[in-house]
Amino acid sequence: MLRLLSCRTGYSLVAFVAFVAFVAPATPARADDVTPPVARSHVDAQYPASALADRKHAQVVVLVTIDATGHVAQVSIAESGGKALDEAAMAAMRQWTFEPARRNGRPVAARIKVPFHFAPPSQAPDIVPHHEAAVAGGVAAPRPPPPSADRYEDVHVEGAAHPPSRGASDVRIEGPILRAAPHASSSDLLATAPGVYVSHPEGESVAQRVYLRGFDADHGQDVEFRVSGIPMNQGSHIHGQGYADLNLVMPEVVRSLRVIEGVYDPRQGDFAVAGTAEMDLGVEQRGFMLKYGRGSFGTDRVAAVLAPRGLSEETFAGAAFKSTDGFGPGVRGATSGSALAQYRLATGATSSLLLHVGGYGSRSAVAGVVRRDDIDAGRIGFHDAYPDPAARSQSAATSRAQIGLTFEKRGDEGARATAGIWLATSGYRSALDFTGYTQRSRVEPSWVGRGDLVEQTNEDLTLGGGAAYRSAKVDPLDFVSAQLEVGTELKTSIIAQTQSLLRAPQNEIWDQRVRAKIRATDIGFFADGLVAGAKYVKLRAGARADALFFEANDELGNFTPSFSHKTHLPGFRRTAGGLVWGPRATLEGEPLPWLRANVSYGEGFRSPQARQLEDGEQAPFAKVRSHELGLTARLPRELGSASVIAYQTNLSYDLAFDAKEGRLERIGPTTRRGFVGYLVGRPRPWLHAALSATFVDATLDEPPTPTPSNPSPAYREGQSLPYVPPVVVRQDVSATGELFTLLGKAVTGTVGYGSTFLSERPLPYGQRSPVVFIVDGRVAARRGVFEISLDVLNLFDRRYADTEYAFVSNWNTRQAPSFLPARHVSAGAPRTLLLSGTLYL
């Protein structure tokens, strides 16, 4: 402990104390509190001269969209009173201004109905002075209703409402905290959630690796990811179960991030083991944004976002392109491009459609890992890659395109119906060498020492969709209200995958390990009920059931090595299926006006990798049981909120990274116990801050059984789970304010930073990875339409292992190889600068 405290934690303590000094924020992020827009100024409609002849009375109902700045963005007729009256009402309506609607205190676009009643002037016309000239002839001008929200009908806040909170571990992170520190990719935004650490050990074209509350979720095996409601996890992916590449999303269009840490919501589906992270896409600042950045290691990045004014925040189109040489000796170069567009189309006063289209492609060189002992001996630099052809031939390429269409209709008293369909296709190819020269060909066992460059390919086409209906709230008793939601989700995937060994640099195939085609179908059903007693107690309880079906055509199954007598041809086709269900419930109470307490329980699951199933096997889902006790206090003076959470999760079997195969392998049941502290708020109007500290004791309950080839598994009963940091502390702070006036225009400045502290991480075979403390910072100044910003990642230029492993490798750097598991490092980036100029139109 002394070792930890004395040498590693100084920066973290300083940062922590700095935060506590101005403690906490303003808006509790979870309450989904919507206030309608309020008219600031209004203009009366003129009774049109052309209608005077008819002298008719009529009501015109105008459907008006008010953007987040309070301006009228779009006007249409919901109920017509005739062409002339419609035009008069619309002309008036366009001149109104509003205080915008607010959700959780944040301005949002909203759509409302405003009725205009037209009556002809019976006597002296009621002249509107400033339009008098225009209505010469004495035109009756009916008064619209007073500018009070009370008269609006069907206030409709644009976009899907935030779902109800499932307890203290259901966290929504909004823009100011999301953007306090720079984030190289959208997946790095996840780091702002309590207990999350994000790394990129395999470069820019392989999905992020995520750690959440004691789970090594690898590329997505334990965290369900959704973007605008579309599931991102890919079942049975060759590179890791639940592989989810979030690089499709450019950070500029992430409006908020919801992270449920645990499994307490019946909507959480496959891979929601540690929890669920959902990116809510939207652009608050409307207009056109063009950003160009140039930075360290030959990095160029261009991003453009078009968010037409007057349309919903969820309507936008954006694209980003990036190229970089990467740090180190030219082994991390990458090129990527992504485009994402959404359009929310109002189909009625209470219904809308959301169209989502996205695409992404990337190709990068991968530096791979280097041995700690080679670094310590000076045989290789920390940020280098082995000069060996097998190491220098590592690369990854990926692409994904997806399209989704969601329909939503709202009713009275919280009723809501949604239905959606989506289609996604993706390609993945990596050639990675973690172990150097240790592999022997299984096809030709005499072939050995040709390099462990493992090539993996995965093609996936998935069609999915779902529908849900939530009833209106009913009040069976005076002090009790109830509501029920039922829904279904389904997806079906066709997957083709291979794994081979390549000999660099010609990439000759010298062994084949996998060649398979998989069909997987998941049909899920959930029910979620709410029973609320007065305002003090709420019980949200429900359940989810999933039926999964697999067909695996393992073309290399029953393979016969070359030296064996052949009695059959290779191939092993099999089918399997399984049912899994689990209850989820959160009991929430408010013992004090400023204090909310919850106790939650839920069961979730992770589907199996189809290729590992036997014929007819009941699919052995990994089952997780989550327990939580949470307290959330609203801090005085609306400063913010503070939460304390104690939790335990039990997982029926866990997976861990196997370097030899370059993928996940089973290790046994595991348990995690821990607690979380989380502060978030706005201590000053110009200051946003969040601080979280997560502790977890993650242990292996039963070790894997020794096998002849692995008689001494890296795992023992009761040992700390490898790779998982027991302590994660995260801090995000941003300050914005007017600095000075330049040439008649105000210059606004923004400064922010995010820091991540990881305690020592256990590794297999009793090894440990040292403490990590990283600070990222950002400064920006904006005058009018132009902004200049400087992003600095790894501000203090700390040398740290992004990810560290322990396994056997042979990089031919010594005469006699070592067969002892050794520490290997995937280096984190040194200090990285990106200077950007942004034009807002």
Added chain:
Amino acid sequence: MRRAFAPLLFLFLGVAACLRASQEEVTYDAVAEVRLSRTFSSGEYTIDLLYGHLAFGPAYFCAASHGAPTECESAIAEIRSGSRIDLLGAPRQPLGVVRGFTGPVKSVSYDLGIDWFDTQTSATARPEAPDGHSLVVRGTARRPGAEIPFVVTLDVAPQYQGQRAISTAPAIADVKGPGARLVVRFDAQVWLEALDFARIEASPDRPYVVAPGKDGHDAILVSLKNLRPPEFHWETTQ
């Protein structure tokens, strides 16, 4: 509130330090114990040895009962250096350092001065190998009326690429922690006693070189590899 959080952070860090590891790293010395007299009798012959060197290492210990690299991909301990043992030298000679983890050891695979690792295209003698061989012994066999100088040159090479010369041999221990010492016993006298000096005497070659294809070579090889192979023992030093 500020006062409350600082101790909390210390608590976090303190508990984090209590990681429970599966195995602990351990390092200890290895020594060679040789049984070979400079002069000994073999049948009616008196053997006088002038020179005797054996190459040993590297050695990889496995937790399984079969220690071949194809069966045991991760070693639990290893001596990665090679050593040249003076068979006529001190009774105990250093064999390098054993690095590895605590836990049971059941087998060992090792080379005797000639390697054929995955990345080598052919079997190659290490620098420690005396004259490029695994074993070199020079001496004279005497009986009344006869004096037969002889040289033994033995190559114990791996059969296949990626294998060790001795692909597996028993080595039983349960290493609990530091304070251990590995003792490898070489009964070189038994190996040499396997030579049939009467047949050697019948040969006109002087000195008689015991080499592949010559009388005595296979006898010594079988004795070294199978009948009286090196024995691995662990002793405590504390």
